[in-house]
Amino acid sequence: MTKALTTNGPVLLPGTDGFDEEATGYQLNRPHRPSLIAGVTSTQDVRDAVAYANRTGAKVAVQFSGHGRGAGLEGGVLISTRRMSGVRVDPQARTAWVEAGASWQQVVDATAPHGLAPLAGSSPGVGAVSYTLNGGIGLLGRRYGYASDWVRRFELVTADGGVQEVAPGSELFWALRGGGGSFGMVTGMEIGLVPVARLYGGGLYFDLAQTPDIMDVWHEWTRTVPEDMTSAVSVLSYPDAPMFPEHLRGRHVAQVQISYAGSAEDGARLVLPLRAAGPVLADKVRELPFVESGEVFDEPKQPHPYRSEHRLLNGLDSQALAELVSLAGPSAPAFSVIVLRHLGGALARSPEIPSAVAHRDAAYSLHVLSIVDNGEEVVRPLLEEAMALVAGQAIGRLLAQSFGPMTEDHVRSAFAPGDWPRLTALKAQVDPDRRWHVNHPIPGRQTA
Numbered sequence: 001m002t003k004a005l006t007t008n009g010p011v012l013l014p015g016t017d018g019f020d021e022e023a024t025g026y027q028l029n030r031p032h033r034p035s036l037i038a039g040v041t042s043t044q045d046v047r048d049a050v051a052y053a054n055r056t057g058a059k060v061a062v063q064f065s066g067h068g069r070g071a072g073l074e075g076g077v078l079i080s081t082r083r084m085s086g087v088r089v090d091p092q093a094r095t096a097w098v099e100a101g102a103s104w105q106q107v108v109d110a111t112a113p114h115g116l117a118p119l120a121g122s123s124p125g126v127g128a129v130s131y132t133l134n135g136g137i138g139l140l141g142r143r144y145g146y147a148s149d150w151v152r153r154f155e156l157v158t159a160d161g162g163v164q165e166v167a168p169g170s171e172l173f174w175a176l177r178g179g180g181g182s183f184g185m186v187t188g189m190e191i192g193l194v195p196v197a198r199l200y201g202g203g204l205y206f207d208l209a210q211t212p213d214i215m216d217v218w219h220e221w222t223r224t225v226p227e228d229m230t231s232a233v234s235v236l237s238y239p240d241a242p243m244f245p246e247h248l249r250g251r252h253v254a255q256v257q258i259s260y261a262g263s264a265e266d267g268a269r270l271v272l273p274l275r276a277a278g279p280v281l282a283d284k285v286r287e288l289p290f291v292e293s294g295e296v297f298d299e300p301k302q303p304h305p306y307r308s309e310h311r312l313l314n315g316l317d318s319q320a321l322a323e324l325v326s327l328a329g330p331s332a333p334a335f336s337v338i339v340l341r342h343l344g345g346a347l348a349r350s351p352e353i354p355s356a357v358a359h360r361d362a363a364y365s366l367h368v369l370s371i372v373d374n375g376e377e378v379v380r381p382l383l384e385e386a387m388a389l390v391a392g393q394a395i396g397r398l399l400a401q402s403f404g405p406m407t408e409d410h411v412r413s414a415f416a417p418g419d420w421p422r423l424t425a426l427k428a429q430v431d432p433d434r435r436w437h438v439n440h441p442i443p444g445r446q447t448a
Contacts, residue, residue, distance in 0.1 A: 005052040009039035009083050022080045025066015026125070029305035029372050030405070032061060032069070034078035041083045043155065043163055043187045046100075050185070051161040053077045053435060060159075061437040062185050064101050064127035068134070070439040071405040079185065081127070089114060094193045095152060100186060104128050108291055116193040117290045119147035121400075122232075122257070124294035125301065129186050134399035134440065135178045135357045137365065139259040139293055140196060142230040142345030148177040149351040150192040158184040159431040168353050175426050178357035179415075180399050182423075182442040183430050200260040200267030201296040202285035204274055208235070208252045208325060211278030215321045215340075218256055221273050227345035228262045229270055232297070235328045235338040247281050252329050258285050259296050307376055308369040309383040310401040311394040312362035316340070320389040327368070327386055334370045334379045338386070341365040356423065358416040359396040366390055367401050399440045411440050 038049035059076035081101030105124035136147030240250035260267035370379035428444035
């Protein structure tokens, strides 16, 4: 079977060493089950893998970390990008060329010696390219905007196995900046960098039994802060188990995440109202080098199975906030995390070169994630209830925050109504056979 596919990287078959690890990734729910995995090392390897898929009529999926995977690929070719992890920095131009399999941490590590930073996300292990294709709300979002707004050009392998440079002025450039991976495989991208070497950030942890109004305090506080302040709050109930920090075990906790792109002195002053809101279980907010920015959200590194739901909101309601908190409480049917992010600022402004990112008027983002240990049917009612609580404020989705599986209507809700026909027409043009199996599929047809 693999004789027709020769690459510089490994070609893995089911049952061989390394196959399961590369097929599964971070998200353990609904894993890929491909017929083979192409461990690509170059653009030519990608082209060869796509050509093989075309000869055999196979679907193609692309995976680096697997954080945002929706429905897994059954059969077909999985392109594993982890061996394409190069990052080249041009400090004079303030740009970086990022290959398909580079994580945000690898990009940050390469840019930091020059006093520069990318518009990285909250989880340093996520793939930079896939995150950016889906929009990307990062730690510097309110100051500098969406990650996709900072892309200068792409290298793209299309469904016919061809390769092209995608630059401003083309329909593909517009679509790839926020429209997801439906149009081909991006093997590399050039991104702009910002002059940020340090930030004032970290987590403030509150026991909701002691400070039940912390969500309202944070909500009111977000109305007053400058654009240099990007923040979020996560709510979860820590199990009383030894693998968790002793001061958090068995507690219903709100973790306020702070990322301030200014001086430590100004940051400390701005955070005072939060610190004064009640007893603090842990205060990890400090000045830190941007290479350590993953500490702000301190997200788990251990793979696990999960389902999630997401909405962009034009506001928050106090009653809905209180009920959302209870959904991630000790009595929840599954371990769940409620995450609210403060948007606005530069995220609300259109970029100089238009992109597919929509709903820029959203004020907040809600993401609810539940661990799937006992079947998806256990967590589905909880996710539905959470979304019902904010139905009156919901205005759509952002692909970067939407973990599937997603229906066509779900994907459509991430875009402006007038942009949907453009995206579906472009999909029909560049992938008429719907070769790509992606997390946020755009149909290759016009829809009303």
